[in-house]
Amino acid sequence: MENKAENKVNEKVSDTMTNPVNKSANEHTPQQIHRGRWKLYLVIAICASPLFFSYLTYYVIKPTGRTNYGTLLDPRLYPMPKLDSQLQGSGAQELDAYKGKWIMLQVSASDCQAACKKSLLNMRQLRLMQGKDMDRIERVLVITDQNPMETSLLREYDGTHVLRADAKNVEAWLPAEQGSTMQDRLYLIDPLGNLMMRYSVDADPYKIKKDLDKLLKASSIG
Template identity: 60%
Template sequence: MKENKQRTNGRWKLLAVIAVCTAPVIASYFTYYVLKPQSRTNYGTLLDPSAYPIPATLGTAALDGKPVALDAYKGKWIMLSVDGADCGDACRKKLYEMRQLRLTQGKDMDRIERVWLIPDAQPVETMLMREYDGTRMLRVKPDAVRAWLPVDGGTVPADHLYMIDPLGNLMMRFPKDADPNKIKKDIVKLLKASRIG
């Protein structure tokens, strides 16, 4: 009788040890296969470049009407914004953030071009052009840009900032009302990963 009790206690202890040892393994499998945590470290949404090639139908042109293709900036990262020429508060905020994000890259800032695509024929305010000197302001066909740039549900291209890599591939979209500090971290990673030599 005493021997049976010891045997039962021994079995319970063995089961407790097995449970303690296997719990982390079971928890990790549960987390990986059931909870499926996000493993990404980027803030912006990575896009499949092959799904969004720069269309030849964009019809981009400088403000003076001379054709300028986005390919003209190949070899550099392009930080891209889309807004009408009237450029309300949200547009001005994006232009300001684009300028500041480029400046915060220090010695790497020359690897970034800022491009503002303007999908209308309205005049751009002279003071705005001076304030954001260095931003490439290009007219674009509105239908072509809407068909090209992917958006989050319930948004339009004007709600986002985009990044195009030095090979001309659209590769990242930042969310509406994006946090500039988080965008900066993504840009630092992109520039570091694409540095040659």
């Protein structure tokens, strides 16, 4: 009898020791759930880190060993606006008429002084130097007053699209560093219509060409 009673006690002890283990095999404690969530967050962070750091480097840190000659602009900040512009000698025409191609853009008053003329010359030569890719580039001169232009200037730089727009509309769009104006800069617009780079009007055209070479080679549009 004593042996039977002892066996029953041992079975109860065995059950109390075995059942919690079996139960825990099917259920997770709060600590285990917490650790599992952190592991998931860690995996997501590892996968997302290359994108995060590339974004941080491009838009915040700005790598010092850059290969571009011009000043890079964040294209998301400068989408092409409606300028209420007029095509020289014609009717209303917006800058977006040239979307789908790379646009070199110069801004000037109608008298187009020496720096303006040099920029127009550079734009013409830069386009010609692209050879078979020259048709991927358009040249645009935006005039910010209503005074007449020299016909000889228009003939000399034939192929440059001349638009007239209100100076306030243009200034609200084009960025210029402190101490300079938009007339002091040559701007580059991508085929999607976003402003993405600027140069000084007296920038080295051969170095600008290197930037254009890289952009045209890397781009599948325009």
